[in-house]
Amino acid sequence: xxxxxxxxxxxxxRTGEKVFLECVQDMDHENMFWYRQDPGLGLRLIYFSYDVxxxxxxxxxxxxxxxxxxxxxxxxxxESASTNQTSMYLCAxxxxxxxxxxxxxxTRLSIL
Amino acid sequence: xxxVEQDPGPxxxxxxxxxxxxxxxxxSASQSFFWYRQDCRKEPKLLMSVYSxxxxxxxxxxxxxxxxxxxxxxIRDSKLxxxxxxxxxxxxxxxxxxxxFGKGTRLHILx
Numbered sequence: 266x267x268x269x270x271x272x273x274x275x276x277x278x279r280t281g282e283k284v285f286l287e288c289v290q291d292m293d294h295e296n297m298f299w300y301r302q303d304p305g306l307g308l309r310l311i312y313f314s315y316d317v318x319x320x321x322x323x324x325x326x327x328x329x330x331x332x333x334x335x336x337x338x339x340x341x342x343x344e345s346a347s348t349n350q351t352s353m354y355l356c357a358x359x360x361x362x363x364x365x366x367x368x369x370x371x372t373r374l375s376i377l
Numbered sequence: 378x379x380x381v382e383q384d385p386g387p388x389x390x391x392x393x394x395x396x397x398x399x400x401x402x403x404x405s406a407s408q409s410f411f412w413y414r415q416d417c418r419k420e421p422k423l424l425m426s427v428y429s430x431x432x433x434x435x436x437x438x439x440x441x442x443x444x445x446x447x448x449x450x451x452i453r454d455s456k457l458x459x460x461x462x463x464x465x466x467x468x469x470x471x472x473x474x475x476x477x478f479g480k481g482t483r484l485h486i487l488x
Contacts, residue, residue: 307480308421308464323475355420363409363468366476368420 288356400465
């Protein structure tokens with residue numbers, strides 16, 4: 266079974282802090298994704314990566330950056346956290362681009 | 378027209394009943410289709426892929442209608458544990474395209 270592990274289930278930070286969310290997958294998948302999910306808005310793609318050191322902007326990249334130094338790890342960075350970034354963050358990975366994505370448990374992030 | 382549209386619900390259905398919901402997609406070039414299930418405060422999990430010929434997995438049946446550009450999910454003999462949000466997922470199929478998630482349909486199975 267694919268295992269996608271996110272570093273924290275719950276996280277509380279303050280506005281202006283730099284926040285790191287880590288995601289690791291154990292299936293040697295090429296593709297990794299970061300989403301946020303908010304009530305009524307569904308899943309929104311923040312950034313994705315199809316290879317090591319490669320990243321592409323999703324639909325809502327503003328205020329975020331990512332890092333993929335190793336194939337199994339994809340990090341999401343909130344450069345200067347703001348209250349409107351309070352959300353559920355979900356990491357996913359897939360083997361082939363048009364195949365199902367496997368999700369981590371999610372990180373519920375609160376920015377105070 | 379939105380890329381992927383679902384009725385948000387909620388669908389309130391008595392236990393044991395059959396329920397079906399659809400998902401429409403706008404791009405006729407779409408090639409891959411999936412249904413995911415998401416429980417409250419949990420991550421989405423793949424329920425089933427949707428094949429052109431339709432497919433069945435126990436009480437669940439998924440169908441694709443390319444002419445009208447929608448996929449459907451039918452749940453027979455519904456159980457309390459089927460209560461969840463069901464997400465429709467569509468991919469155009471070419472290498473550079475992203476997967477598109479619908480916002481989901483909420484299903485409540487009533488005892």
